[in-house]
Amino acid sequence: MNINATLIGEAIWFAVFIWITMKYVWPPLAKAMSDRQKLIADGLAAGERGKHELELAGKRSADALRDAKAKAAEIIAAAEKRGAQMVEEAKLAAKVEADKVVVAAKAEIAQQVEQARAELRGRVADLAVAGAEQILKREVDAKAHAEMLAALRQEL
Amino acid sequence: MASGEPLTSSAYIVHHLTNLTVGQGFWALHLDSLIVSGLLGLVAFVGMAMLARNATPGVPGKMQTFVEMLVSFIDQQVKDTYHGKSPLVTPMAITIFVWVLLMNSMDLIPVDFVPMLLGLAGVPYFKIVPTTDPNLTFGMSLSVFVVMIVMGFKVKGFGGFMHEVFTVPFGAKMAPVNLLFRLIEDIAKPISLSLRLFGNMYAGEMVFILIALLGLWQLPLALPWALFHILIITLQAFVFMMLTIVYLSMASESHG
Numbered sequence: 001m002n003i004n005a006t007l008i009g010e011a012i013w014f015a016v017f018i019w020i021t022m023k024y025v026w027p028p029l030a031k032a033m034s035d036r037q038k039l040i041a042d043g044l045a046a047g048e049r050g051k052h053e054l055e056l057a058g059k060r061s062a063d064a065l066r067d068a069k070a071k072a073a074e075i076i077a078a079a080e081k082r083g084a085q086m087v088e089e090a091k092l093a094a095k096v097e098a099d100k101v102v103v104a105a106k107a108e109i110a111q112q113v114e115q116a117r118a119e120l121r122g123r124v125a126d127l128a129v130a131g132a133e134q135i136l137k138r139e140v141d142a143k144a145h146a147e148m149l150a151a152l153r154q155e156l
Numbered sequence: 157m158a159s160g161e162p163l164t165s166s167a168y169i170v171h172h173l174t175n176l177t178v179g180q181g182f183w184a185l186h187l188d189s190l191i192v193s194g195l196l197g198l199v200a201f202v203g204m205a206m207l208a209r210n211a212t213p214g215v216p217g218k219m220q221t222f223v224e225m226l227v228s229f230i231d232q233q234v235k236d237t238y239h240g241k242s243p244l245v246t247p248m249a250i251t252i253f254v255w256v257l258l259m260n261s262m263d264l265i266p267v268d269f270v271p272m273l274l275g276l277a278g279v280p281y282f283k284i285v286p287t288t289d290p291n292l293t294f295g296m297s298l299s300v301f302v303v304m305i306v307m308g309f310k311v312k313g314f315g316g317f318m319h320e321v322f323t324v325p326f327g328a329k330m331a332p333v334n335l336l337f338r339l340i341e342d343i344a345k346p347i348s349l350s351l352r353l354f355g356n357m358y359a360g361e362m363v364f365i366l367i368a369l370l371g372l373w374q375l376p377l378a379l380p381w382a383l384f385h386i387l388i389i390t391l392q393a394f395v396f397m398m399l400t401i402v403y404l405s406m407a408s409e410s411h412g
Contacts, residue, residue, distance in 0.1 A: 003291060005179070006186040010193060010286075010295030017197045017255055022247035024205035029227050030246075032220075035213030 125153050165369055172267060172365050174281045175289060186289055193286035196258045201251070226254070230397065237401045240408035242307060245401065252296070253397040259286045260357055260389035264382055267364045287357040287392075293350035300400050301346040308407040345403055349396060356392050360385050 129149065175186040204223055211220055230253055234246045262285045270284045286292045308317050321338045322331040363381055367374045 002184075003294065004182050004184040004186070006175075006184070006189055006289065006291035007295040007298070009185060009190045010289075010292040011299050013190070013194050013197055014251070014255075014296050014299050017201050018244075018248050018251045020201040020205055021251045022244065025201060025208045026227065026247045026250060028208040028211050029224060030231070032208075032211040032213045032216075033224055033228060036216075039213055 121156055124156055169365055175283050176281045186291060188283045189286040189289040189292055192284060193259055193292060197255050200254050200258055234401055238405040245404050249397050249401055252400055253393050256396050257393035260393060263360055263385060267368050285357060285361055287353055288361050290354045293354040297346035297350035304403050304407045307404055311408040349399055353392050353396050356388055360388055
């Protein structure tokens with residue numbers, strides 16, 4: 001074991017290497033590592049947040065779906081009700097119209113019957129006169145028989 | 157192998173355990189230790205610095221992942237043990253672990269490989285494992301010692317430091333005993349730190365050299381010892397780092 005100036009030389013080397021490590025090796029590596037740690041932590045937090053938001057959105061969409069379904073059912077019910085009402089109204093209107101038509105037809109029929117009756121009366125009178133003319137084969141004083149004819153006409 | 161000498165076992169061993177030295181007396185320099193440790197350190201730390209400059213907080217590359225794993229493992233050890241605020245401790249721990257690990261790993265290169273190659277180029281001696289040189293281990297442990305003392309003064313202040321030296325563990329009445337205990341404790345730290353690393357690596361290298369002397373039998377023996385030695389290499393690097401952290405945390409926390 002011979003201790004000599006090599007000891008000083010090695011101490012200088014040691015100091016130089018510590019200096020290099022302290023200045024150029026450790027700080028950038030430590031910074032890179034802590035930065036990466038932060039990056040990963042941020043990423044994980046963002047992932048967690050995204051998951052939470054997805055959950056919320058799922059809940060929201062389920063709510064919206066339920067609301068829409070309820071609203072649709074409501075609309076359908078209203079429409080059905082309105083439809084039934086419209087059918088009912090139409091039925092009523094049709095009935096009124098039909099009654100009107102029936103009444104008009106009846107009135108017309110009665111009028112026609114009356115007219116036909118009047119006509120028939122005239123004809124029968126004529127026929128009777130003609131028949132009497134044929135039977136008597138002589139001139140009949142129309143004026144003299146007018147009273148009798150009028151009475152006959154009344155009888156019919 | 158130095159040319160012309162008779163090839164005896166002891167000459168072989170001594171040759172392998174001799175440093176490439178320039179100069180005389182205290183001012184002699186072990187060129188092999190200085191060059192190998194310096195090159196390894198420069199490659200490792202300049203490489204890591206270049207990698208760190210391009211480090212991205214996004215998806216890291218394979219190399220960056222590897223270095224980050226190593227560095228954050230060491231940082232975790234520091235965080236578990238050292239609760240002070242000094243920004244020096246983690247870089248120091250990283251430096252110690254990486255550097256010592258690389259220097260210890262030189263032990264896995266076959267013992268004759270580098271000395272023989274350099275011998276052909278006219279270099280008489282070359283000890284490839286810098287951690288088998290006590291100059292290096294003491295250089296490191298004394299640096300740690302200085303940091304430890306400075307940190308103690310900085311954290312506790314001069315008064316607090318002196319108070320601790322004279323009153324722990326037996327109280328103010330036993331001040332001289334406390335001082336003696338403290339001196340022994342603090343002097344033992346750098347010595348045990350450096351001798352532990354040096355002893356382990358020196359002994360490991362010695363076993364490699366002895367195995368290399370066995371001729372053909374070295375083949376089945378060198379491999380298991382190398383495999384086992386991988387454990388020692390890592391363990392010693394880790395222990396040196398861990399004890400440094402512990403000493404620094406002791407220096408920055410009050411004892412009582």
